[in-house]
Amino acid sequence: xxxxxxxxxxxxxxxxxxxxxxxxxxxxxxxxxxxxxxxxxxxxxxxxxxxxxxxxxxxxxxxxxxxxxxxxxxxxxxxxxxxxxxxxxxxxxxxxxxxxxxxxxxxxxxxxxxxxxxxxxxxxxxxxxxxxxxxxxxxxxxxxxxxxxxxxxxxxxxxxxxxxxxxxxxxxxxxxxxxxxxxxxxxxxxxxxxxxxxxxxxxxxxxxxxxxxxxxxxxxxxxxxxxxxxxxxxxxxxxxxxxxxxxxxxxxxxxxxxxxxxxxxxxxxxxxxxxxxxxxxxxxxxxxxxxxxxxxxxxxxxxxxxxxxxxxxxxxxxxxxxxxxxxxxxxxxxxxxxxxxxxxxxxxxxxxxxxxxxxxxxxxxxxxxxxxxxxxxxxxxxxxxxxxxxxxxxxxxxxxxxxxxxxxxxxxxxxxxxxx
RNA sequence: GGGUCGGUACCCAAGCGGCCAAAGGGAGCAGACUGUAAAUCUGCCGGCUCAGCCUUCGAAGGUUCGAAUCCUUCUCGGCCCA
Numbered sequence: 001x002x003x004x005x006x007x008x009x010x011x012x013x014x015x016x017x018x019x020x021x022x023x024x025x026x027x028x029x030x031x032x033x034x035x036x037x038x039x040x041x042x043x044x045x046x047x048x049x050x051x052x053x054x055x056x057x058x059x060x061x062x063x064x065x066x067x068x069x070x071x072x073x074x075x076x077x078x079x080x081x082x083x084x085x086x087x088x089x090x091x092x093x094x095x096x097x098x099x100x101x102x103x104x105x106x107x108x109x110x111x112x113x114x115x116x117x118x119x120x121x122x123x124x125x126x127x128x129x130x131x132x133x134x135x136x137x138x139x140x141x142x143x144x145x146x147x148x149x150x151x152x153x154x155x156x157x158x159x160x161x162x163x164x165x166x167x168x169x170x171x172x173x174x175x176x177x178x179x180x181x182x183x184x185x186x187x188x189x190x191x192x193x194x195x196x197x198x199x200x201x202x203x204x205x206x207x208x209x210x211x212x213x214x215x216x217x218x219x220x221x222x223x224x225x226x227x228x229x230x231x232x233x234x235x236x237x238x239x240x241x242x243x244x245x246x247x248x249x250x251x252x253x254x255x256x257x258x259x260x261x262x263x264x265x266x267x268x269x270x271x272x273x274x275x276x277x278x279x280x281x282x283x284x285x286x287x288x289x290x291x292x293x294x295x296x297x298x299x300x301x302x303x304x305x306x307x308x309x310x311x312x313x314x315x316x317x318x319x320x321x322x323x324x325x326x327x328x329x330x331x332x333x334x335x336x337x338x339x340x341x342x343x344x345x346x347x348x349x350x351x352x353x354x355x356x357x358x359x360x361x362x363x364x365x366x367x368x369x370x371x372x373x374x375x376x377x378x379x380x381x382x383x384x385x386x387x388x389x390x391x392x393x394x395x396x397x398x399x400x401x402x403x404x405x406x407x408x409x410x411x412x413x414x415x416x417x418x419x420x
Numbered sequence: 421g422g423g424u425c426g427g428u429a430c431c432c433a434a435g436c437g438g439c440c441a442a443a444g445g446g447a448g449c450a451g452a453c454u455g456u457a458a459a460u461c462u463g464c465c466g467g468c469u470c471a472g473c474c475u476u477c478g479a480a481g482g483u484u485c486g487a488a489u490c491c492u493u494c495u496c497g498g499c500c501c502a
Binding site for chain 2: 254257258259260261262263264289290291292293296320323324367368369370371373374375377378379380381409410411412413
């Protein structure tokens with residue numbers, strides 16, 4: 001199975017420029033491709049993984065990936081898929097975001113020297129020095145406003161009451177210029193991205209054709225959605241980030257473990273680097289006994305390893321085993337230490353535990369005393385596996401290994417107290 | 421600048437002088453059933469020292485025994501006119 005067929009089988013191809021031409025080019029030998037990531041936040045999130053993994057898949061197939069940090073495009077803001085104008089980020093924030101994102105862009109790819117070594121680029125490097133008049137002559141002249149107005153992202157904004165600033169209107173020119181620059185100077189022949197990027201990507205293809213009289217390729221993947229069609233990658237507390245300081249490896253792994261059955265097959269195909277045959281085998285296992293959640297576990301382990309490394313993955317897995325494995329009183333001291341690192345935890349004096357409501361609020365398992373009281377009435381809390389009621393005394397519960405109190409709200413919210 | 425309609429809890433949205441901490445829906449939380457899934461059912465969903473009290477309906481004043489509801493000013497947003 002060649003690369004294109006594999007991508008298609010995984011449901012990763014939304015659109016491409018001339019498919020047979022692209023297939024022919026890929027068959028000829030290694031090529032370079034790029035995917036851009038704008039620094040709209042100080043971390044990438046799980047939604048960006050598809051793009052990152054796209055680069056990885058191509059690299060594994062012998063091609064050369066260029067992850068691009070949008071230091072320049074991030075200053076302008078992409079109007080695609082947005083109903084209103086973005087707030088511009090100040091320079092300091094932007095620079096900080098770029099530096100964080102660049103670290104993450106280096107995680108999934110192989111940067112060691114070789115013919116298909118990955119290379120990180122930042123479009124600010126070639127965009128900032130360009131003078132306005134040169135830009136208008138060298139880029140603007142090749143693009144008609146008629147064409148730009150025809151773009152879906154522009155049209156919808158023109159029809160809305162919010163309007164569209166000239167700045168955002170110009171966004172696709174910058175991105176088109178990126179593609180041209182990389183084509184001309186780095187031999188990058190393909191740009192990939194989410195389906196919302198199609199317009200911006202083909203703007204680059206057009207620019208290369210008109211400005212350089214060459215032909216380049218474009219490919220987009222479908223945007224990932226959840227079973228109910230809502231936005232993918234949002235958990236209760238917001239986005240699921242790739243930065244371990246924003247979303248711990250444990251939370252990251254749990255996000256994948258808790259994926260719906262109805263979506264897990266699709267996610268495996270889209271996110272896993274395992275072959276379609278291997279994925280098929282995992283899914284067969286899963287369907288034979290869905291309650292074992294083999295597919296979710298496979299997905300969670302692989303991605304946590306990719307993003308956070310082997311050690312973080314095994315610590316997260318160990319913690320999950322204690323938290324969801326049944327009787328916490330059986331957990332080893334080592335396992336509890338792992339839990340302490342992965343789950344919100346605190347150290348409190350034994351005497352403070354007598355005030356149950358205050359304790360629950362302090363450790364974040366309730367938003368107010370009233371909330372704590374209600375949840376207690378509904379029997380929503382457990383401490384070391386024992387269900388609590390309104391009159392429960394935490395001091396009456398035997399601590400694990402003489403020092404730990406593992407509190408649980410509902411099924412998946414935990415807090416570990418170390419008694420001092 | 422003129423006119424007009426509107427700003428209600430996390431979001432959408434009823435309410436238009438007392439029975440309003442405020443209908444309904446969504447989201448969220450807990451329980452039952454389960455498989456760290458989905459669906460379904462039940463309860464909760466401003467705060468507190470919780471059969472009561474306190475603070476809320478853009479902001480500030482006012483009318484009234486009593487205001488989310490009426491009046492004034494301000495403020496923000498939509499639409500129409502200039």
